[in-house]
Amino acid sequence: MIRNKRNAILKSVLKLVNRQGFYHLNMKSIAQEAGVAAGTIYLYFKGKEDLINALYAMTAEEFNQAILEAYEEGRPLQANFFAMLDAAVMFYLKNPDHFSFVEQYTYAPFLFKENQDMNFSLLLPIYKMMAQGKALRLIKPLDESVLLALIHGSLNTIIKLHLARKTNLRKESTRKEFYNAVWDAVTVTKK
């Protein structure tokens, strides 16, 4: 049962960060939301920073799993690419708190260098696939970072826009349109 309270605290941070933002996050409201006393948090975490970092580890883990599950060995590259992008999108539609938290975490003071990289490496499985695609001359021989910008950057922004109700990623047609455009950006073209 020891996990119950720890988990309630983590969940409570996730909810509060999305609701009021990182700036208004304080230990008392975390405790309140989790239904424990302020001091209890310190039984499970060394302090605020430790708490935040633990939560990041959790969200990253869950996201990674979702992406990896979408990959199927021996399927055409394009199919896996679309499936994994879709898994990423659907994960965040189902867990908007996670997205909001990861976004804000990037600019939190708790962030250490190692984690900065981790944030980008959330889509690591996709980049590995891209390397194969380059060898097959299907994917452009792009700079790693350019690839990352095209995929990670546009993915992040489209989700941000969905959450701001500027577009609707629940419509399959919108998602497809987006995946196709990213695909066109990274694949070898014959115009």
Next chain:
Amino acid sequence: MIRNKRNAILKSVLKLVNRQGFYHLNMKSIAQEAGVAAGTIYLYFKGKEDLINALYAMTAEEFNQAILEAYEEGRPLQANFFAMLDAAVMFYLKNPDHFSFVEQYTYAPFLFKENQDMNFSLLLPIYKMMAQGKALRLIKPLDESVLLALIHGSLNTIIKLHLARKTNLRKESTRKEFYNAVWDAVTVTKK
């Protein structure tokens, strides 16, 4: 003379936000950096929030100007597209503090709804051009937000990566590679 101190204060915020992040920004260090007393800030700004918002207005204005200057009437769409993207990139390479500030501002508590949109509308001139391109059947009839994600999202990320020294946008070849990829994403393809 009255602009001098006001400007020194604004510049000092820009520098500090990039150096230590929004979370560690406090009025005393702003004053120190600007070479004035803490109370002096309140002669020029209503408070911290007002100061931050004023700075955002300033940076947005400067960025906008840089982009618009790159546009030349009566030039092919692709040329203007590349020129404006390049202007955006070069502006941020020259003013990394601006980029860092705008990025972090998005998640600051000072942000009002109107400004949220403004942040995306930094590239407004480019989107207007895209509308023309759609009419010419040169640009895909993409959802506005998808377009925004592809351009704004990937641009932001590539700059972030450059500032993190993961890539080098000072090399023209890297920039070109990036612009071409974005171009491929948004234009009608014949594969």
Next chain:
DNA sequence: AATAAATGAATGAACATTCATTTATTTTAC
């Protein structure tokens, strides 16, 4: 009875803002 878990009031540090006082600049008077 002993140990572990949880509580929440108390502590102290950080920090935005205020305002009485000082310093600089401008205006007036001769």
Next chain:
DNA sequence: GTAAAATAAATGAATGTTCATTCATTTATT
């Protein structure tokens, strides 16, 4: 031209608030 007076600009110590963290005490479990 200069001294005095008036106004404006600037200062930074003091104030009050917020908030993370601690720890003596209480409650639950073994």
